[in-house]
Amino acid sequence: MGVKERLVIFRRWLSRRLKITHLLLILLLWIAGKPAPALVTLGPPQKVVTINPKMGVHTRLTDEVEEWKIKRTLEMVREMGASWIVEYFPWAYYEPKKGRFKWNHADMVVNHAVNQGLTVIGRLGFVPQWARPKDTTFLYLDEDHYEDFGDYVYAFVKHFRGRVDYIIIWNEPNISLEWGYRPVDPEGYTELLKVAYRRAKEANPEVKVLAGALASTLAPPGDPWGMNDLEFLRRMYEAGAKDYFDILAVHSYGWKFPPDDPPAPDKVNFRRVELLRQIMEEYNDAHKSIIITEGGWNDHPRWTKAVRPAQRIAYTIRAYEIALKEWDWCEAVVMWAFRYPWATHTYQDYYTFVAVDFTPKPIYLEVQKYAHGQLETVAYP
Amino acid sequence: MLTASLRRWLTPKRAAVLAMALVLLSGILYWVLHRSPDEAWLEVLKRGALIVCLDPSYPPFEYEDEATGKLTGFDVELAYAIGDYLGLGIEIATVGFDGLYDALKARRCDVVISAIPYDPLLTQDVAYSVAYFDAGVFIVVREEDDSIGGVEDLRGKTVAVEWGSTGDVEARRLQNRLGDITIKPYQSPEEALQAVKSGEADAALADAISAYQFMGREGGVKTVGDPVVSSPYVAAVNIKGRALLAKVDEALLHFRKTGYLYDLAEKYFGVRPEHLWP
Numbered sequence: 074m075g076v077k078e079r080l081v082i083f084r085r086w087l088s089r090r091l092k093i094t095h096l097l098l099i100l101l102l103w104i105a106g107k108p109a110p111a112l113v114t115l116g117p118p119q120k121v122v123t124i125n126p127k128m129g130v131h132t133r134l135t136d137e138v139e140e141w142k143i144k145r146t147l148e149m150v151r152e153m154g155a156s157w158i159v160e161y162f163p164w165a166y167y168e169p170k171k172g173r174f175k176w177n178h179a180d181m182v183v184n185h186a187v188n189q190g191l192t193v194i195g196r197l198g199f200v201p202q203w204a205r206p207k208d209t210t211f212l213y214l215d216e217d218h219y220e221d222f223g224d225y226v227y228a229f230v231k232h233f234r235g236r237v238d239y240i241i242i243w244n245e246p247n248i249s250l251e252w253g254y255r256p257v258d259p260e261g262y263t264e265l266l267k268v269a270y271r272r273a274k275e276a277n278p279e280v281k282v283l284a285g286a287l288a289s290t291l292a293p294p295g296d297p298w299g300m301n302d303l304e305f306l307r308r309m310y311e312a313g314a315k316d317y318f319d320i321l322a323v324h325s326y327g328w329k330f331p332p333d334d335p336p337a338p339d340k341v342n343f344r345r346v347e348l349l350r351q352i353m354e355e356y357n358d359a360h361k362s363i364i365i366t367e368g369g370w371n372d373h374p375r376w377t378k379a380v381r382p383a384q385r386i387a388y389t390i391r392a393y394e395i396a397l398k399e400w401d402w403c404e405a406v407v408m409w410a411f412r413y414p415w416a417t418h419t420y421q422d423y424y425t426f427v428a429v430d431f432t433p434k435p436i437y438l439e440v441q442k443y444a445h446g447q448l449e450t451v452a453y454p
Numbered sequence: 455m456l457t458a459s460l461r462r463w464l465t466p467k468r469a470a471v472l473a474m475a476l477v478l479l480s481g482i483l484y485w486v487l488h489r490s491p492d493e494a495w496l497e498v499l500k501r502g503a504l505i506v507c508l509d510p511s512y513p514p515f516e517y518e519d520e521a522t523g524k525l526t527g528f529d530v531e532l533a534y535a536i537g538d539y540l541g542l543g544i545e546i547a548t549v550g551f552d553g554l555y556d557a558l559k560a561r562r563c564d565v566v567i568s569a570i571p572y573d574p575l576l577t578q579d580v581a582y583s584v585a586y587f588d589a590g591v592f593i594v595v596r597e598e599d600d601s602i603g604g605v606e607d608l609r610g611k612t613v614a615v616e617w618g619s620t621g622d623v624e625a626r627r628l629q630n631r632l633g634d635i636t637i638k639p640y641q642s643p644e645e646a647l648q649a650v651k652s653g654e655a656d657a658a659l660a661d662a663i664s665a666y667q668f669m670g671r672e673g674g675v676k677t678v679g680d681p682v683v684s685s686p687y688v689a690a691v692n693i694k695g696r697a698l699l700a701k702v703d704e705a706l707l708h709f710r711k712t713g714y715l716y717d718l719a720e721k722y723f724g725v726r727p728e729h730l731w732p
Contacts, residue, residue, distance in 0.1 A: 375511065375569075376551065381616070381618075381641075381642060382619045382622070383617035383639070383642065385618060416575060418555070418575070418576065419552045420551070434618070434623065435626070438626070439617075439618070
């Protein structure tokens with residue numbers, strides 16, 4: 074081998090070595106530059122201290138990425154004195170491919186919630202792409218895929234057994250938007266409920282299945298956008314829903330009315346839930362309870378359906394009090410919504426108890442005082 | 455001779471730098487000559503009218519006059535004044551408050567003038583004008599009281615607030631910072647301001663609109679100092695509407711200078727505030 078050839082071989086060897094060294098150096102720099110993951114631990118198990126164990130809030134942790142924010146949110150819920158949370162567990166997020174479940178984020182949320190001493194109600198819905206036709210919304214589910222949804226319900230209930238023992242089947246099925254922009258269908262929803270109930274009980278006979286989560290609406294007969302909730306519930310019973318749920322979930326917003334405003338079929342107010350209760354009694358289903366899984370008042374300064382901040386505080390506390398003192402059939406009142414992960418820049422921001430940066434709003438502090446028995450009287454403006 | 459010295463001077467390194475500079479210069483020239491004109495402004499000029507989006511449910515800024523059925527208010531008059539200043543007609547498009555930005559995005563209107571507060575988180579989507587009103591939280595005291603001029607003077611005082619309002623939030627914050635503040639919550643801003651007037655409280659923390667309305671209607675109180683929290687009302691245009699924004703700004707700055715904004719405030723609040731924009 075001549076000197077020239079040796080030189081060529083040496084150059085090749087050096088070039089390879091340099092490439093490897095460069096790669097190693099880049100890898101090292103990447104590792105060194107990467108911040109260490111924040112250490113967030115569950116911490117010691119906590120208990121909710123409250124004079125009203127029926128208090129709850131709807132959290133919005135589905136899209137909250139950072140664990141410390143999830144933990145802080147749930148700590149603040151507990152510190153406010155609320156025992157219940159409703160959280161959304163979208164099917165599309167946790168079963169992106171048929172039969173492949175990814176529970177990491179849901180586990181994180183549930184573990185922190187349980188550790189804070191909170192009772193979690195899981196709201197199930199949101200159809201993955203693989204379970205619906207193209208060009209349909211995430212809320213479109215046809216009968217051919219009811220069993221697929223049932224499989225998700227089964228997997229969810231089984232995975233979270235002992236941690237999430239309350240589940241809501243779908244959300245506001247009496248609104249066309251929530252039914253994939255199709256005409257609403259109480260009989261179709263009842264069929265979905267039957268599948269979900271059967272699969273849930275197969276996974277855990279102790280799990281409580283909540284049906285309905287009906288939106289309060291005065292939609293007239295034939296309205297393409299929705300169906301009156303009272304009518305929808307009656308038709309659910311007629312379709313045989315009675316044996317396929319344990320608790321009725323109800324949405325109960327007060328809009329401009331105070332919580333004591335009496336209910337009427339032609340009025341949407343907080344006590345409209347009493348009319349739904351009457352229908353349960355009509356169908357000999359009074360042994361079951363109701364949970365208000367969404368509700369409350371809004372204090373946006375510009376929204377025509379909003380009240381003043383002082384009214385919102387007083388109405389919210391009174392609503393919790395009504396559930397405790399007057400409604401033995403109501404297990405919990407869950408107010409919309411504790412905190413958003415980011416500002417929506419709409420009236421929705423004025424439903425929250427805590428700002429995006431975790432600053433407690435006065436409503437949070439006043440409800441906290443109430444829950445800890447420190448609020449002597451509440452005036453009702 | 456010149457060529458020879460140029461050749462000597464033009465080393466390969468210098469030639470490369472020169473070439474790069476030429477490329478950069480031609481790029482800038484191309485951008486200046488070919489940048490897209492402000493289509494929004496061209497369309498306004500072609501139309502001869504400015505389309506203004508507003509939500510007429512917020513007196514005294516924009517509302518329907520019950521007697522005439524016509525839209526009126528601070529913002530409505532301001533919109534027409536901007537039109538006059540720019541030599542343009544005004545067309546009002548009424549949109550719900552939550553749809554105002556979408557309407558702008560969808561080009562249903564050229565500008566939003568609807569008591570919208572400046573939002574730093576939206577500046578990627580819309581361009582804001584200079585402020586024309588500050589709706590933030592102010593300290594309100596009795597007219598004859600000169601002992602309170604700022605937040606530090608609230609130490610040891612009783613402060614009235616509307617329960618749950620932004621004033622309440624700020625009062626609680628100040629209480630944490632200054633310690634010695636007694637907060638008295640009331641059910642409405644009017645009651646809180648009345649408490650100041652009657653001597654039940656030393657001061658109130660109230661939003662500018664409630665304060666000015668009370669001052670105009672009842673009198674006996676005044677705002678003092680800078681706002682505790684500023685909430686500037688601004689006009690908004692499409693993010694690409696550079697020329698249009700410049701024209702709106704020009705008009706608003708002119709109105710600041712001439713005192714027209716104070717005149718509008720006096721007309722709709724019955725009082726001439728000291729501090730109208732931040």
